[in-house]
Amino acid sequence: MKLKFLGAAKTVTGSKTLVELWDNTRVLLDCGMYQGLGKDTYTLNSETPIDPKTLSAIVLSHAHIDHSGLIPKFVKDGFEGKIFATEATFALCEIMLQDSAFIQQADVRYSNKRKNRTGAAAYEPIYNNSDVEQALSQFEIIKENEKFKVAEGVEATFIPNGHILGSAAIYLEIDEIKEQSTILYTGDIGRYNTALIKDPECPPQADIVICESTYGDRLHDRTLDAEQELLSAVIHTIQEKKGKLIIPAFSLGRTQEIVFTLNKLDLYGLLPNVKIFVDSPLAVDATQITKYFSHLLNPEVKRFIASRPDPFGFNKLKYVKKKEDSQKINDSKEPCIIISASGMADAGRVKHHIYHAIENPKNTILFVGYAEPLSLGGKLQNGDQTVTIFGDEKKVLAEIKVISSMSAHGDFKEMMDYLKCQNPEKVSAMYLVHGEYKVQKAFHKKLKNLGFQKVFIPNLEETFVPTIH
Ligand SMILES: [Zn+2]
Known part of the structure; x- marks a missing residue:
């Protein structure tokens, strides 16, 4: 062999x-x-x-x-x-x-x-x-x-x-x-x-x-609770800085995990009043499939589903399919949370969100997974001060954060x-x-x-x- x-x-x-x-x-x-x-x-x-x-x-x-x-x-x-x-x-x-x-x-x-x-x-x-x-x-x-x-x-x-x-x-x-x-x-x-x-x-x-x-x-930091870290990033960006929190995430897996975590935080009454967008047509379908295969999920999610039918849907959350609606989020000045693919920020709608948000220190770009060093996500995680997006050089003035414990x-x-x-x-x-x-x-x-x-x-x-x- x-x-x-x-x-x-x-x-x-x-x-x-x-x-x-x-x-x-x-x-x-x-x-x-x-x-x-x-x-x-x-x-x-x-x-x-x-x-x-x-x-x-x-x-x-x-x-x-x-x-x-x-x-x-x-x-x-x-x-x-x-x-x-x-x-x-x-x-x-x-x-x-x-x-x-x-x-x-x-x-x-x-x-x-x-x-x-x-x-x-x-x-x-x-x-x-x-x-x-x-x-x-x-x-x-x-x-x-x-x-x-x-x-x-x-x-x-x-x-x-x-x-x-x-x-x-x-x-x-x-x-x-x-x-x-x-x-x-x-x-x-x-x-x-x-x-x-x-x-x-x-x-x-x-x-x-x-x-x-x-x-x-x-080693992923076990002293840091991923839920707590996510909540801190939300409070800091939305309440204190009044900016946008952009979370590049694989449409499949990471997105559902973040949505489920935000849903739990909201049930505890811990989330500020904020609009949350899952801006990825693929994530909408991936979420449906995740629900369909709920027998593959862990006992906590199963228990959650037993009492509340939708672990991936709640009042503050909106799934965005249409491109025009995605562009509207770019134009809006309101604080919001945007979860969008790809996780490495190299393609997909999140690249547009970053393009529009990166030169404003009010905003935060929060990474929750691995990014290749040469990808846009990798460069931002590496601390590069300027990056090229769609051929334009952009200053990195937004805050860059990483929660590796969510990987x-x-x-x-x-x-x-x-x-x-x-x-x-x-x-x-x-x-x-x-x-x-x-x-x-x-x-x-x-x-x-x-x-x-x-x-x-x-x-x-x-x-x-x-x-x-
Ligand atoms: Zn994989």
Whole structure:
């Protein structure tokens, strides 16, 4: 068996790991898009690192675009096999992938307008809505914790990992003529005791572990209560500064978690009288889907739903679908809270909100999740004093805040807790993906201390032939 790392190698986005058997059976674990890598992003996404026609199947850990976003591109380039996913992942992919095609069209139109002026070659969208339709028709829905056949000699099980609705680690059982082996592909490792999603489940012992490493060098501050932090940001911005509180958030997961938390704060009577906008058409649909799959949520939310039907709707809150309504919020001078995608602030409506709000110190931009260092969100979190948005240089005068304890990714302690189900002596090799290199080096050290002996940090397109002991 060979492993080839086709994405998220020494970087956080673009997850794609290829498992190849002696007989050319080729299974791709995740098919993610690169995000927030500046000018290289488009090239990385448009040049497929493998001929999709040669793939036997794709197994998908969750619906986030950095894991699912290139599936329609692979289908467009000739992939005809099945795409295995949980039911909630499929439901979310239906909206996420259509949205991705839509965003690309809009972004390409915008960039080409600028390119026309300079005479540079025009971009093309990587895929369109009909490629998405075709991709969705190739999905096969699989129940969590039930073994299924992926291809000849490859069986898999989805084991919920607490990251977002429908997310799961992928546990592969591989049967080759001379060797049987098991692989645990962690996907994005979620957290314990979060606002919405059930805790990660313990995966069985594996010979090979392919582990994410986003926060491999970081501990989320447990002394700071995320709810309290969010409330302080609201009071400070809305009541004291009378400004806008802009929260860039993934439409899926983060947005529902923030809305649920604000709903609870409002029930306690702690929120000031303020309008709250969820400005993302995708978030509206993602919220509906989250409600539909309420059995995947944690016991607290279930109890909440039992007494109040809507954990994601209350008086002060308004979901914004139409573009014109979104523009009206930009023009308004009233204090308000805006929750809008994308989380890295690199695309979507939130970029417009930031564009209009960033040069006013009354406003606050509050980050609640990971952002690539080169993305707009990454630059703001890094403390850059000026940033370029839509080609215009903007002074960063608004306050920039981060609540890392709201992240959907486990910190290194939580990832190590997750890995406690694995006896390090029985793991023949571990590969770190989905992390920045300097973070991975720090995590590598910690894993060695835990007793994992062979831990590798693959380069992009590097191939390994692990020996199972
Ligand atoms: Zn994710």
